[in-house]
Amino acid sequence: MDEDLRKRLHLAAASHRPDRARMLARIERGMAGDPPARTARPPRRPTPWLRVAGAAVAVCGVLAAGAFAVTQTGSGQREGGQRMAAPPAPVSDGPAGGGALPAESGPLRSDGVVDPHSNRYWAQNNVTVTAARPLTGLTVEIRVALNGGVVSTGFWRSLPEEDFTASAREEGGFLVYRWTLKQGRSVPPGTHTFAGQYNHAEGTRDAGRDDYTARADASGEQSLVGGDFAPKG
Template sequence: MDEDLRERLRTAAASHRPDRARMLARIERGMAEEPPARPARAPRAPMPWLRVAGATAAVCGVLTAGAFAVTSAGREEPAGGQRVAAEPASPTLAPPSPGRGGALPAGKGPLWSDGSLNPNSNDYWAQSEVTVKTDRPLSALTVELRIALNGGVATTGSWRSLPEQDFAVSAREEDGFLVYRWTLKPGRSVPTGTHTFAGQYNHAEGTRDAGRDDYTARARAAAGPVSVGGDFSATR
């Protein structure tokens, strides 16, 4: 290369000034560009132990729901109407039982009655029931159940099949008897049909003598006052 060419190259290099602003602009444009998207990966299949755990959780959920349904279905209120408990009753309340012979003995006028011991009574607890049947509405009614205070008798509660708010209820000891009394409130009425009044009580272990127990039912119908009464079998 001749000396003249070398001199021209040196002169050109010495006179060159880089465009700094253009270089910075190119760098900024490059940084602003988004990197190419990566292809999506296919989801991994769950590990075998995860599948087993999921199946186990599902089975447990089904069993739990089934157990809850069975438990809920088993919680039934005892039949035989509502209870008015002076104290919590010990055993499960039993439904009213039919009178002796399966029918109500005839009473005076529109009123019939029967006294019976519920078959679910046992060696420690009993339920005495008075069943009253009327063929016309009653404007007044008082049912009295008397349980002789023998064999450690102590009240555990009472109930009646008619609405609770229609009656004033009491249970107290009077003249050697535990007396349950249901009195229809003024302005209320008893509809036509069969109605049950029951007294519950604990007693000493064994068979209790019910020979002195009795009941009365006094009522008023359109034709005037009427009353019925009776007793119970001598033993449970």
């Protein structure tokens, strides 16, 4: 390069003044412009394990909802949403608390005793009723307190079995034996025995709470007697 050209270049460079306003405007226009569009990618399909996990979560939700519904409606209710009533307690057909009743009334007389053949493991409570005239109705009840491991082993009566409806059940803390004369049957005059048998824990059992009652009908005359099984004399 010759000396003359070099001087001209230096002179042109020294005299150049850049247009800052135009440069800034160009930069601003470039920044304000929309960015170049990016190529959209197709959506990725979920991996198989994600689909399985999602299905498991849905099933768990359904099961949880079902369990909650059962918890809310299943307890103490039957179909239709109605609450089932508790079964009624048994009601005694005959009078209770015989120890406070008289042993004799009208044509009926009674007595109660623990059978002398009872032993350390087994006992029998006997009730005798004496009718002065025929009875057209009779209900006898023996109550044995449920103490000392009492368990029924049977019962009997001296009158014909087919004349009575008999039962043995636990009611209100007692083992209750009950005999009821059937409709159309009668009891002849005389002394008749009713007995309830039971096992108990080894030893002498306390019969102080045991009692009996007897209700009779003699041609329209009502009689009610009762007592306990305490030793006599």
